[in-house]
Amino acid sequence: MLTIGKMNTYREDWQTTLWNYDNWHFVAPTHPNAIFLDTRTxxxxxxxPRPSKFGEIIEETTRAPxxxxxxxxxxxxxxxxxSGWNSGSPLIIVSPSPLYGLGLIETFLHDFVYTLRVLGVNVQTTFDFEAWKYNGKGFTEFLHxxxxxxxxxxxxxxxxxxYASAVNAKITFKDGRKLTLNQLTSSPLKNMSFGGVWGALMKQIMALNALKRKNNEINRICTPSYYIKEVEEEDKSDTYLWKDQIKYQLLxxxxxxxxKNNLGLLLVRRRSIKNILLNPDHPLLK
Known part of the structure; x- marks a missing residue:
């Protein structure tokens, strides 16, 4: 039987180990190899604080991390x-938050939540800024x-x-380096994300906004101050850290x-990448 003193010693050792451990990222032995990013610790x-602009709806807030x-x-x-991975080999990067988001939910919040508040509807207005795109420097570090x-x-x-989505991005850096990314997003399988009247309204607005991006290529640049903005395709500005071309793929x-709730099944072949969205009723999930 353990004495109280030994139990306290084990507990203190365990606490010390946890507090001093800082390698929550890891590489999984998949094919291709997958590096899992720790975006929490x-x-x-x-x-x-982020400065407020005249007429801006969102109040001044702490900058996104x-x-x-x-x-x-x-x-x-x-x-x-x-881990043994070598440059020139294929790689999977697993990030809890998408590098390339759709921006549809944010658009909905900005354009419609304030209107509902004016009409006296009590809606939640706490915004989640835990995304790569909210910090241009962090986004740039990811690409580099x-x-x-x-x-x-x-x-x-x-x-x-x-929500689920798929996007292809072609990045060109100021020094001429190039990078092509394929991002596949899928979540969640169990939690109903858009239920009730409020969820139905949000889905409709998101669908309308998605039509604007369907079959369209989006061109962006990142300025030296890490501000990411959309530009016209013919924009010849040379004042940028990087520029990218984004194309959202049809599901x-x-x-x-x-x-709809789903789970993504990724198939990587030598010449192709295929992502199959499985709903909860799919035979493979039974």
Missing amino acids: KRDYNSN QLLSKDGWENVTNTLFK YAASWKPSKCIILSGDVH DNKSIIET
């Missing part, structure tokens, strides 16, 4: 190459490190946003977004 923060700090990226890089690894094919798997429902 290795963040970087800017303590200066970089989901992975410089030290975090260096640790991830060391872990990746120590992914490019520095030089994968032959780079696939990003993500979730945590309550099985002939839309670029799926709001």
